[in-house]
Amino acid sequence: MILIHPIYSTTKSSLKSINFYIIETDRDLLLLDAGYPTETCWDDLQSELHRLGYEVTDLSAILLTHHHPDHVGLVNTIRGKVEIPLYVHEKSTPRLRREPNFMDMRIAFYEQLYRESGCGDVGKEQIQHLLASLDANASQAIDGELTYVDVEQSLFGFEVLEVPGHSPDQIAFQYRDLLISGDLLIGHISSNAIVEPNEDGERIQALSQHVQSLQKIANTNVNTVHPGHGSVITDPKALIHERLEGVKRKTDAIRDLLYTSQQTASDVAKQMYEKRYKSQFPLVMSEIIGHLDYMEQLHMVDKEYKHGVYMYSAR
Ligand SMILES: [Zn+2]
Incomplete structure (x- = not known):
């Protein structure tokens, strides 16, 4: 059994909110994405943990959907307080480390x-x-060990789906008909496929990847999407269309x-x-x-x- 507790940290930007998720499983307390490195995100994390009867030090792992700064902000702070693994896509490494x-x-x-x-x-x-x-931005580099996820495998009861396009390392986490999507799908704005180099300096076909990732989700049984920004999406297939x-x-x-x-x-x-x-x-x-x-x-x-x-x- 997995319980998903969203944190919607409001922002004045067009993103509306920076979302991250506390996940309770039978054995673990996870944080999925980690907001911006701001006091607001930190306070929002603390109050949701307290509401559920936990402290930051009760977390057992952090999972990231992708390396963008509004998804990884509190990682160093949290891992400064409690030694827990950080699960990422392998391609996140040079980007998170800012090598x-x-x-x-x-x-x-x-x-x-x-x-x-x-x-x-x-x-x-x-x-x-x-x-x-x-x-x-050098100080935003992520410290400590990284644990690579096995894509298309299960992790803490989620299926890890590779969904590149918005970023080359983006992964989504599926549990039954629920998906935590990162920035693949956002309800109130269309998410950008960002043109970037791969590790060899070649241009990634970002939009083509993004389209394929959307089609991939349309072909699953997912019917609720928890996005990286804004409100829950209750009809993802119509939105993908x-x-x-x-x-x-x-x-x-x-x-x-x-x-x-x-x-x-x-x-x-x-x-x-x-x-x-x-x-x-x-x-x-x-x-x-x-x-x-x-x-x-x-x-x-x-x-x-x-x-x-x-x-x-x-x-
Ligand atoms: Zn992003």
Whole structure:
């Protein structure tokens, strides 16, 4: 028997809440994801534990859906108080550790990506920002031992499902018809497939992975999803259908733009997102490049390398 106790730590951002979960099994007290490294998340964790009659030191393990900072924030603090294992996907390692070689490679990857996408000065500014945040965020690196999950196997009574796309290391935890999904599926906003390099510096086909992961969940018996942000999803199959339709609508809109002229990814992004191109540059570029990669795979677009940038046209 597994009991899931959600913690919804509210945030002013469009994410609405940072969710993490206390799980009671017959033998263990688990924490699934670990919020942001903020006092609010810490207080919310404490009060939920107290309500259930526990202390932080009663936890027996932490499990992570993926390595993003709003899912791992309290890990070091908790493991500073109680020595417990941290279960992660193997691919989380260089990202959680913020390994210098990996982080340098990642910045070089984005530098080339933005340059070849025709992003010009806005791309260069983003690289400066990434370089500055390397030092600023160094303290967020996760310490201590990591235990790798066996994917598609059971762990503490959950089935561990690999669901990459939003991040390359994302896993979801299924118990009967319930799924704790990380950021695969969010009710009030569509979750982003974030374009990233793999461990060898090659671009991950993030949107294609995300689509496959959504289809994978649609083919299970899951009918309740506990997401990484926002409220419980009670009709996940309808929502997955909606999200897949959304991808289709966006690829159609991009193809319409590319019928008129050959364009860079940056040109497409500016037309699709206007003001958000500058204010949310990395997300917007990731969204457009992800869609263009996916469209290339589906033979909807052609790409040509000209004078240092990739030019796309509709097929
Ligand atoms: Zn995330």
